[in-house]
Amino acid sequence: MGHREDLLEGAKRCLLEKGYARTTARDIVAASGANLASIGYHYGSKDALMRQAIIASSEEWGASVAQVPAGGGGAEAGGTDPLERFAAVWDAVLQRISTEREFIAAQVEVLGLLPRDAALREAIGEVLPEGGEGLVAVFEGVPDTEVDPESARIVGSFYQALLTGLMVQSLLTPDAMPSGRDLATALRRVTAGEVLEKK
Template sequence: MGHREDLLEGAKRCLLEKGYARTTARDIVAASGANLASIGYHYGSKDALMRKAFIASCEEWGASVSEVPGADEAVTAGAEPLERFAAFWDKVLQRLATEREFIAAQVEVLGLLPRDEALREAIGEALPEGGEGLVALFEGVPDTEVDAESARVVGSFYQALLTGLMVQSLINPDVMPSGRDLATALRRVTAGEVLGQPKGDGA
């Protein structure tokens, strides 16, 4: 790898080990083996490099969710939609349970967004593609087969659910829902049976 790639890999390591805001340019240099001047040459600034590292880490994490073993028996073309939904969220939840440094970095960045316009804009540009990728993952199709409306509506739903689960996993990891719990909740909400009975049938 060249210095540009080395710096990006070093910044991604620092993101996990030190967090977004606490990482310094010298930390990245130490982690990458590159020199201090190369940060400005290749990325313009340390902050620009950290933004790139954060987005790259998110993309890599999302792409690797499908590689988690287990629950694959339900992820077939013939499975019921809620079975597929439950199976894929079980894969995501496995990752949340074992990659707390990554999740902590995600939640840290959420708190920085109101005060960091450049970071907010960078993530905002990547957000639609992230929603598209989640829809493609859950449907088992290439990204190119996901239409814009599905990415906007369903992708936003998946992103909201994922963000909430990340936060919950840091606050109280011992009471996380399972994929089946999430599927059951979705079924009950859409059926009007949140309280265990059809809406309007109560006394």
């Protein structure tokens, strides 16, 4: 790897270890083995590098989530029921959330910075549609190329809202997280008006 790649890897490590706002340029230099001047040369500023780090980390996490086993495809493809797939994928995602707390904490931290950091907000806004498209593909068991823009916008936003909320909830009440089946039950009640069975 060259200095550019080393810096990005170092920034991603700092993101997990120190958080977004607390990471300094010197932290990145120490983690990457590069020199201080190379941050400006390759990225323009420490802030620009950290924006790249949060986006790259999110993309890598999303790509790994896309590999989660979740049974067959939807009912129309002869696989599991769509709600069964919904539950299975969420179980896999929730498992990742529960075991990668540093990553989740960094994501939630960045959410709080968005209202006051226009450059960060713009950078994340540019990749948000792609993230929605990827989530639709994962939950529907299809390639990204089969997700149309309107589905990515509407259904992708739904999945992103659920994912963001679950990330926040995992930091607040980690012992009270729903399961994938719980989420499917909630969705069934919302869409069909089914009353929950009393335990």
